Amino acid sequence: MTDRPAWRGLADPTTPDPDLVAVLTELFTDYRSARPTPTAVVDLDRRLWQRLEDLGLTRLTGSETAGGSGGGWVDAAALLGLAAAAAAPVPLAEHDVLGGWLLEAARLPNDGGLRTVCRPDPSGVALNVTWARDASRIVALWEDRDQWRVSDVTVDRVGIEERRNLAGEPSDTVEFDLDDLEAGTVVAHEIGEQFHLRGALARSAQVVGAMERVVEVVLEHVRERQQFGRPIGRFQAVQHLVSDIACETALARAATDAAVARAAASDWRDPGMLFAVGVAKSCVGHAASVVVRGSHQVLGAIGTTLEHELHTLTRPILARRSEYGSLQDWDETLTALASSAGRDRLWSLITTGRAKAHRTT
Amino acid sequence: MSARLVPPGARELPALTELRLEVRAFLAEQVAAGAFVPHVDTWLTRWDRDFTRELGRRGWLGMVIPTAYGGQGRTYLERFVVTEELLVVGAPVAAHWIAERQIGPSLLRYGTEEQKQAFLPGISRGEVVFGIGMSEPDSGSDLASVRTRAERVDGGWRLTGTKLWTSGAHEADAFFALARSAPLDPAHRHDGLSQFIVDLRAPGVTIRPIISMGGDHHFNEVHLDGVLIPDDRVLGEVGEGWAQVTSELAHERSGPERVLSTFQLLAAAAQAMDDGRLPTDPGLGRHVARVAALHHMSFAVSTALESAEHGADADTAAAVVKVLGTTGEGDIADYVDTLTATGWALDEELDTLLHAAILQRPGFTLRGGTNEILRGVIARGLGMR
Numbered sequence A: 001m002t003d004r005p006a007w008r009g010l011a012d013p014t015t016p017d018p019d020l021v022a023v024l025t026e027l028f029t030d031y032r033s034a035r036p037t038p039t040a041v042v043d044l045d046r047r048l049w050q051r052l053e054d055l056g057l058t059r060l061t062g063s064e065t066a067g068g069s070g071g072g073w074v075d076a077a078a079l080l081g082l083a084a085a086a087a088a089p090v091p092l093a094e095h096d097v098l099g100g101w102l103l104e105a106a107r108l109p110n111d112g113g114l115r116t117v118c119r120p121d122p123s124g125v126a127l128n129v130t131w132a133r134d135a136s137r138i139v140a141l142w143e144d145r146d147q148w149r150v151s152d153v154t155v156d157r158v159g160i161e162e163r164r165n166l167a168g169e170p171s172d173t174v175e176f177d178l179d180d181l182e183a184g185t186v187v188a189h190e191i192g193e194q195f196h197l198r199g200a201l202a203r204s205a206q207v208v209g210a211m212e213r214v215v216e217v218v219l220e221h222v223r224e225r226q227q228f229g230r231p232i233g234r235f236q237a238v239q240h241l242v243s244d245i246a247c248e249t250a251l252a253r254a255a256t257d258a259a260v261a262r263a264a265a266s267d268w269r270d271p272g273m274l275f276a277v278g279v280a281k282s283c284v285g286h287a288a289s290v291v292v293r294g295s296h297q298v299l300g301a302i303g304t305t306l307e308h309e310l311h312t313l314t315r316p317i318l319a320r321r322s323e324y325g326s327l328q329d330w331d332e333t334l335t336a337l338a339s340s341a342g343r344d345r346l347w348s349l350i351t352t353g354r355a356k357a358h359r360t361t
Numbered sequence B: 001m002s003a004r005l006v007p008p009g010a011r012e013l014p015a016l017t018e019l020r021l022e023v024r025a026f027l028a029e030q031v032a033a034g035a036f037v038p039h040v041d042t043w044l045t046r047w048d049r050d051f052t053r054e055l056g057r058r059g060w061l062g063m064v065i066p067t068a069y070g071g072q073g074r075t076y077l078e079r080f081v082v083t084e085e086l087l088v089v090g091a092p093v094a095a096h097w098i099a100e101r102q103i104g105p106s107l108l109r110y111g112t113e114e115q116k117q118a119f120l121p122g123i124s125r126g127e128v129v130f131g132i133g134m135s136e137p138d139s140g141s142d143l144a145s146v147r148t149r150a151e152r153v154d155g156g157w158r159l160t161g162t163k164l165w166t167s168g169a170h171e172a173d174a175f176f177a178l179a180r181s182a183p184l185d186p187a188h189r190h191d192g193l194s195q196f197i198v199d200l201r202a203p204g205v206t207i208r209p210i211i212s213m214g215g216d217h218h219f220n221e222v223h224l225d226g227v228l229i230p231d232d233r234v235l236g237e238v239g240e241g242w243a244q245v246t247s248e249l250a251h252e253r254s255g256p257e258r259v260l261s262t263f264q265l266l267a268a269a270a271q272a273m274d275d276g277r278l279p280t281d282p283g284l285g286r287h288v289a290r291v292a293a294l295h296h297m298s299f300a301v302s303t304a305l306e307s308a309e310h311g312a313d314a315d316t317a318a319a320v321v322k323v324l325g326t327t328g329e330g331d332i333a334d335y336v337d338t339l340t341a342t343g344w345a346l347d348e349e350l351d352t353l354l355h356a357a358i359l360q361r362p363g364f365t366l367r368g369g370t371n372e373i374l375r376g377v378i379a380r381g382l383g384m385r
């Protein structure tokens, strides 16, 4: 191509496959229009899961040889975000992006049966394991004397105490038999380290997707709701609240997309991933405070009711921002990276994720 | 699909990183050689004509101006990384900032061939210095209410009125003055405005300093007393001043200087935490994360401007960057202040940066359009107005 514009050699816009986005948008619009009114407790939607499975979406990121669809992180983040925007109760992050990946890393077979994932403590107990009661198997990543082991344990071999998280979703306590964990396959150290980062970024993608839907819900409301003889969106105070919600959401989106793009471009090998994921987790977490508070304020009393869509978004936003590290944990991680970069390398840390500049040639 | 305020993200490719590192290496040498002392808010407060000319010699000014007019004929993305590198190191860039950022692009878009020849080569060399003549005593946020009058005379126009808060007017060669060239029609307030290129040394121009709260002299009152503007110094079309000034503001609002004015303070705070002179505190990580996200966001805006696919949305996107960025750069000043106790004087450098940042901070969310006005721009972008 002779008329390729100069900027093409300088910047590479990162966008998900438009065909995939079209399919997902249709799928989740359908789902939203047909679903029953919101409930306080949320259970797995097996029909939706089946539909996703038929479309190859429950194994989107699995390699094709392992029965997956060979999708990358950019597409996976789009799927997680759109599913979260529809408040779809399906374990896409646990089953595919995390569990499926661990099984492949350990070269363990994957029969496609529904899985969740967790990191049990030394005594074999894992807390807040989302969807554990619904899974056929639980993929466990376990640290055993400086080694990481992956086991794919059938649910009949674990003890499950049923609990629910802030979003009303299954978030169970799981107790493993130590023999099953000790029999796990040893995986490379990076796998153990990456698991936390992948989990944190998957959660960020979900929270951003949900926040984007909150912005839509808010905009619909301020156009329709009338007070003092006009739509409340005409009031400047309301406009400024909504603008702040939208700005924080956009910032969280920029941070998450940047981390996803870096992960996709390097297959998670880029040494700047810790910083990039931390930036996403921090911006997403702080945005959540503004978005949840502001959206409930704009919606008024109706937004606090069970029948309204808003809590199906705001509850998962808050539940997920604290998974794979609290906001405070991540801000502390970033603080440590920034202070050890020091005055002269802070900017290098921000642009590359590493304190030392590298030519990328 | 969701209402997208900001264009999708983009990755910086190696060719751009090369340029970034080249500029960074030069600046590190300059700091090491003592050519300048890194500071905060340098794009408004630190003038160094020699340094500016040196940047011109290196081809880092007028980057988007075509070579035919003495510029570099490069892209907005290349300009973006150069400006980021200059800002984060706290280099003295005020002398060329306004001319380079908004006057050059406005001249390219609206100027006559003669005007382009007359000003663009000097801007690209860092020799021609411009100010902004928009605000007035009674016209701040409501810019369309400007009262400076332009009266038609033989061969040109006579300008009478007062421009206020004109940054650097005492150092500048010229500014673009927004003036009313036709009587106000209350039903069409944006009509009848025009832009004029005013020689600040011309007879009838009086420049009086206005001292900022820290005691420094950055901005001015510029009194125009029947200043004669020849016809060939009208910018663009008579009566089209509002559209032109709006396009100029898009350049004024969208750059990395709306995020990075206090970066040197943030960097010094990071160093002080590492040295144990400041308590380790997660707030540092939070601010660093926001700066990083804004870096990605403004890069995305620049990429979209360059590819022009989202050109129409850039006003809203620029407002988003500016609201978040100027709030954040001010919050950094306040944050570092909350970490330091009175009587704490272990670090001259941090102290100097902190005090300057705190005193400059109120201006961050005012200049170039206040954050309240910009939230209105964003609300319009969201379809609320």
Ligand SMILES: Cc1cc2nc3c(=O)[nH]c(=O)nc-3n(C[C@H](O)[C@H](O)[C@H](O)COP(=O)(O)OP(=O)(O)OC[C@H]3O[C@@H](n4cnc5c(N)ncnc54)[C@H](O)[C@@H]3O)c2cc1C
Pocket (backbone or CB within 6 Å): B131, B132, B133, B134, B135, B136, B139, B140, B141, B142, B164, B165, B166, B167, B168, B219, B362, B363, B364, B366, B367, B368, B369, B370, B371, B372, B373
């Ligand atoms: C450091 C600095 C440098 C500057 N340099 C220049 C320069 O070089 N050239 C130049 O032309 N100007 C310059 N300015 C002026 C700047 O553009 C104005 O300060 C700005 O446009 C606001 O105008 P104002 O100060 O008159 O405040 P006002 O417009 O009087 O606003 C006061 C307050 O009221 C709020 N407000 C006003 N209208 C509304 C509304 N409709 N809705 C909600 N809130 C509203 C504002 O947000 C603000 O909080 C500079 C300003 C600063 C601080």
